[in-house]
Amino acid sequence: MFRNQYDGDATTWSPQGRLHQVEYALEAIKQGSAAVGVVSNTHTVLVALKRNAEELSSYQKKIVRIDDHVGVAIAGLAPDARVLSNFMRQQALASKMTFNRPIPIKRLVNMIAERAQLNTQEYGKRPYGVGMLVGGCDETGPHLYEFLPSGMVLEYLGTSMGARSQSARTYLERNLQSFPAATREELVLYALRALRDTLPQDHELTRQNVSICVVGKDEKFVLYDDDEETVQWLEKLGDTSPAAARSTAAAAAAAATATAAATSQEQQPEQATEESNPDAMDTN
Amino acid sequence: MFRNQYDGDATTWSPQGRLHQVEYALEAIKQGSAAVGVVSNTHTVLVALKRNAEELSSYQKKIVRIDDHVGVAIAGLAPDARVLSNFMRQQALASKMTFNRPIPIKRLVNMIAERAQLNTQEYGKRPYGVGMLVGGCDETGPHLYEFLPSGMVLEYLGTSMGARSQSARTYLERNLQSFPAATREELVLYALRALRDTLPQDHELTRQNVSICVVGKDEKFVLYDDDEETVQWLEKLGDTSPAAARSTAAAAAAAATATAAATSQEQQPEQATEESNPDAMDTN
Amino acid sequence: MFRNQYDGDATTWSPQGRLHQVEYALEAIKQGSAAVGVVSNTHTVLVALKRNAEELSSYQKKIVRIDDHVGVAIAGLAPDARVLSNFMRQQALASKMTFNRPIPIKRLVNMIAERAQLNTQEYGKRPYGVGMLVGGCDETGPHLYEFLPSGMVLEYLGTSMGARSQSARTYLERNLQSFPAATREELVLYALRALRDTLPQDHELTRQNVSICVVGKDEKFVLYDDDEETVQWLEKLGDTSPAAARSTAAAAAAAATATAAATSQEQQPEQATEESNPDAMDTN
Amino acid sequence: MFRNQYDGDATTWSPQGRLHQVEYALEAIKQGSAAVGVVSNTHTVLVALKRNAEELSSYQKKIVRIDDHVGVAIAGLAPDARVLSNFMRQQALASKMTFNRPIPIKRLVNMIAERAQLNTQEYGKRPYGVGMLVGGCDETGPHLYEFLPSGMVLEYLGTSMGARSQSARTYLERNLQSFPAATREELVLYALRALRDTLPQDHELTRQNVSICVVGKDEKFVLYDDDEETVQWLEKLGDTSPAAARSTAAAAAAAATATAAATSQEQQPEQATEESNPDAMDTN
């Protein structure tokens, strides 16, 4: 991408007003497996693809509980994610003890965003190498936020991050208007369909490789990892592999990618190669 | 622009007496979407163009409330803007609690300017990557200040920052003498017309992409985001796209740009390219 | 591997979103002699190959007791391992004194993981050069964790690290389903067979070069170093050299390696050379 | 000027015994608009050329009040000037409160000089980018000092700094002997004539672009910005553009410059180019 003398340090501006080290940190997120989040009027759903480095290990955790009313799906460096989610848990606990109420999700997200921003402005640190979808339900209703290591935070109705997440976003955009009124189950299915579209050829969603988390107005954080419920949802999906979907989605995605690629993603081929070596670093 | 050995550090002077890193930070502002501010004898109006990275997300906040009597429009890195606006909010609150009166706007702006200057003179930090239009009304009347990451602060009758803001400034300069006596509504319309001139071809101002904020002598900070009032104002604008306006403004702007380009904006073409990739970094 | 301008510092991202210094630290582990861990429903077993730099010295310690309920097998820089295992011992002791119960193994592993992550994000430190298999039994049953200097921690049913550990993992994967129900002795034999597969040609497991450690639900940490029990287990193994095993395993391993080598292990030949000089640094 | 390996740091001597970074900082002053100071037996007068980056903004402040008995005219980076003048104001206030008398001007100047010297001898800071004419009247009478970012301070009867200030100095040198006995008005006119000589062709002094400040033995600091008095003085000047004056002054100036240029100002052409782009940085 930008290989030059301005990219050795997060505190050095390029002549075009960019911080290359921050942009490189974002690349670590693209190497993580995909995560999807969607929000209805009553629920927030996070789903994520678990990647297990070896058959011998347990799956890496892709969705983490922060408190009864909020969880995060992560993409990027697992050790960095652990540091940030531990910090969030402490803040949630402190809020409960001090104010006797669940921490507002926006405040929680802003706390890690502030911490992340510091690492983009002080010499001798590095930007975090992880992105997060922070989803939950507080007094103001269900919310979904995307956190990036630049310190950027945006609220979404539905979004996706990680490898091949563009395909998921394309699906979400086309179904955007159906989310607000969706039932709990419908929302899970929307999320799973979006996640399915991030799978490479010959892969499918399975009970083992999918994490599903639901938080609702009247429902505490639930995490489905290798559960019977997962099986039932996957059955309702119909096709669990993206093959069929692809044929129709491909055209749209291709068009969307075509223009984007010209500017920011010229390396797509190289990245694809990286992905076949996912465990070189602890990307999650 | 200046690519050489003197531009790696905000604490290194070039042989011409320039601080290149500070100048590069200003480039980050040019990549943000445009914001416009105008002042009459009774009101300050800020308007800004919201850019949404994806349809799925909420629009990025371009105008932020600091206190009942003052708000800021931002252009540049959103995380840096959050740090600075949080700092301003704390200062405004502290002033209220200590002196029992709204903080004078000039003092508020000088506080962030001092903080920004430090980042241009100490090794291991970097200049902020955000500019701000700070507008409001205090005991001395309506005011509009432009804050730059160099620590520079100037008071304006009307100004603009962000992408293609030169066109807006051209419009403002031609209508300068009408601002002082303008009514609340007229002032909003002047600001919107200036903002309209920053739009690229085939774009127009809409209820969704415009933020409008008004502060007056007898009126607290009001923010119109996706409001009915916005619609009414846009209708009064007549043409919401710059196409027509361009034909007449083009000549003047072209002339103005011609001389400027010769000295400081030789890269205009390159920048234009950058702008088609606005979300590469969290520019706002 | 990646020799370029982005690999001098653990706080510098490569344009592909990698931290090369962290990846180089992982190479130090590959130069250590192999260690294997397996878990049943009742026991955790760690076995490791001792490498003695010279006949005159005692064998280097490959398995270290942390507490009655937990031990670690190490691969990589011995001095770094000592620092980390001393730290673990102190934490285990502190937990006992404060909470009057054995420290949960997961918490113990997370403590060193957090410490290791810091060394990947602060300038002026370096990532640790050692990996660890942390095995034991706490209130929640037997556990086996792999710790890496990136700060990565994963739970395993069985795994291996160090020189030629891929062969051991291949064996473990093929016998995975037999571990949970295995008896204490069977579990030790599974571990030793996996370890045997990491031996270079013309080497065999002996009473002297094997360390075996067992922790169980009702059994405190026991370490067999040059013991009679070791002899008996080795006799039950049948062939103590990998020669025979190799002929069958080779095909599978070769296949597995073939694809992996294409991406991340192109240097295999060079590393092999390094291994014939194992005592150049204090790899263990 | 001196582009080589010795100019990256204010703490590195060149083989010729020079501190290039300090010299580069002086260049920032040459890019500021001109300021002139003169002293009689009873008054100190500072005048300066205001440069407004855009018609929309208020003029940048060129003369700042420090206390009733002292003011400063600045040339160079405005944010650096603000830091130093704030510091001076605090010192003046502290002196008043501690000793119950106006701070001696010489002591005030030495205080910023000491602070500036530190920035030329400690790694990780940078020399200030601003020069100041500090003028006023204390118990020992009227004084005019020139402060430079090197930490240099000299007392003057009359001097000038900023763009094209050499022409002003030439005028002042030729009229030096008339200053001591000059009346208040005569002194202002001497200062304005010197300032007029710094104007580029086709420019003239106007009510808007001139700041005039007077301090006297029996007269507190007065600042004339866009005042009726300014108009009257300008009328008395006769010609407000340097055109006529130039024809006579040119010869003398040319001669003076000729020798100087040979040694230190070989870049004059390049600098001239810079000056046509005055607002690239916040030079004042």
Add this chain to the structure above:
Amino acid sequence: MFRNQYDGDATTWSPQGRLHQVEYALEAIKQGSAAVGVVSNTHTVLVALKRNAEELSSYQKKIVRIDDHVGVAIAGLAPDARVLSNFMRQQALASKMTFNRPIPIKRLVNMIAERAQLNTQEYGKRPYGVGMLVGGCDETGPHLYEFLPSGMVLEYLGTSMGARSQSARTYLERNLQSFPAATREELVLYALRALRDTLPQDHELTRQNVSICVVGKDEKFVLYDDDEETVQWLEKLGDTSPAAARSTAAAAAAAATATAAATSQEQQPEQATEESNPDAMDTN
């Protein structure tokens, strides 16, 4: 050896997972004169070759007393050795005063090892340039440890460090089984014969150039420097020059070296040259 961009700093990993600066520090030890240590069931013996830079000076100390029950033989930078042995003496004294018993030797060695490891992981320090044979007798019997600047510690039955120490190790390996039962005198003679094998041609062991230290279960630290006892032991050695011994040892050593040289000691010739200039640095 490894001359490249990864060897400037002890906190930088090479792509092969090595810390070159640590390995270079080990080279300083190879330039020190040889030291030998052996252990029986009852005694620990250290012997070392004193090298006197000039006839005028006293011999440099090669063996230093730490406490009544422990001493160290050093090879490498004398000033670094002094720092570490002073530290050991303080620890031994503190242990005596706090616990009222001699410090366990293993604990003592681990203390300097921990200190040395820090210098391999923090920027701005350097690894120590000295190795030590720490020998003595504590409650658990006689012990001999080798300390290296990497922070590595190993227990030995007999070992050697410094110039040409490989020859001594070859001798020790061939006589390993005789050490445990050896009498005090036999143990001294074994050590001296090993030391003799490190001598270059035409050199011999003399009363002046040999330091001998003995610690036993019932015998406090004794140091023989230029003593009558030394003379008697040397007489019992028979031949004090390695010439005769060499003829038989050469074959074995040559074989051993042959393989080793191929990997890690390619510079042997250069080192030999260095040794003829022993006092260039304060190697001991």
Add this chain to the structure above:
Amino acid sequence: MFRNQYDGDATTWSPQGRLHQVEYALEAIKQGSAAVGVVSNTHTVLVALKRNAEELSSYQKKIVRIDDHVGVAIAGLAPDARVLSNFMRQQALASKMTFNRPIPIKRLVNMIAERAQLNTQEYGKRPYGVGMLVGGCDETGPHLYEFLPSGMVLEYLGTSMGARSQSARTYLERNLQSFPAATREELVLYALRALRDTLPQDHELTRQNVSICVVGKDEKFVLYDDDEETVQWLEKLGDTSPAAARSTAAAAAAAATATAAATSQEQQPEQATEESNPDAMDTN
């Protein structure tokens, strides 16, 4: 002079055992105008050549009073000189208040020497760029010391520093034996004659450009700047320009320089050029 990789830092030795940054700092002194000091049995006299950058400014101070019994003549960077002379004044004052007697001159000089040495041994500072002749009279009689930024201090009977000071030293050496018994006036004349020999062709000593200071056993520090006494002394000198003197002195000086130039002053031509640009930095 020595332009290479060893001259970027005062804490880096060259292979020849030199500290180039310290030597470069000495060059700053050679660019200052000349100062001369001489000592008799009863008096110390300092004289110096004032250089005024412009006619408009007061002359730069070349001789500064520290206390009633001691003053300094400076050559080099004026801001550095101010820092050091302020420090000396504080020490002199502190000594008076603590011990109730004038500070011994030697102790005073050693204090700044120690401070200067620190700046040659700690990274991140720079050697001072100023030399000083410290002259005065304490309980042990009249003294003259030369202070250099290396931290070097030597006592002299008479010496000179600054531009062309070699000519003054040549004169002083030839008249050395006459100083001890010289009267106050004779001593002043010796100093002035030495100073006269440092003048370039076509320059002469004048009432305006000469500073004279006298301290005696029974005479407090007196400074003659632009005084009637100066005129009388200059009249007694006879010729105030070096022209005549040169013709005779030239031969001797030339011879002396000839040998010196071969080794250390090969750049003389370049330096001469520098001197025609004396005010580029604040050399004094």
Add this chain to the structure above:
Amino acid sequence: MFRNQYDGDATTWSPQGRLHQVEYALEAIKQGSAAVGVVSNTHTVLVALKRNAEELSSYQKKIVRIDDHVGVAIAGLAPDARVLSNFMRQQALASKMTFNRPIPIKRLVNMIAERAQLNTQEYGKRPYGVGMLVGGCDETGPHLYEFLPSGMVLEYLGTSMGARSQSARTYLERNLQSFPAATREELVLYALRALRDTLPQDHELTRQNVSICVVGKDEKFVLYDDDEETVQWLEKLGDTSPAAARSTAAAAAAAATATAAATSQEQQPEQATEESNPDAMDTN
């Protein structure tokens, strides 16, 4: 000597296990004028050659009193020597006040050695540029130590440092056996003869250029600088120039040098050149 990438920092090892910056600091000592020390059973004598930069100055101090029972002769950077000898004086004083007895010389030397070692192991400092002969008499009799900036300390019967000191050492080695029984006067003469051999052709020892210091069992530190006693001793020397002596000594010295030169002193010619420019730095 060793000009490469490993010599910029005292904390960087070369691949051969050397610290080049430390070795370069030793070069500063070789540029100092010679000093000689000898010890008998009753006395320690230090003699040194004073070099006066100019006739006008006092001779630089080559021998410094630390306490009644100990003095030091220095070679190398005078400001560094002052720092270290001040430190020694403070330690001697503190010892007297705390323990009521003269500080043991060995302890005194170890104190500066420890301080010097620190400067070879911490980034941002530099090794001292001075060597010292520390001579005196304490409770254990007369002693002579050589201190080097590496932190190295050795006791000597007689030795020499500084320019051409090899010739002195050759003389001392040939007369070594006569020192212990020598009388006070004989010892002084031995030292002077050794010093004489360090003189370049056409130079001789004189009352002015020789410093002699004697400390004895019953004799406090006495320093002879330009004394009548010096004259008497020089007369007893017979020939005060090395010319005659040289003819005989030359052969031996040449032989000794021949082998040494091959390894470590290839630059001898260059150094000789340096010596003709002795005052470039403050070598003493």
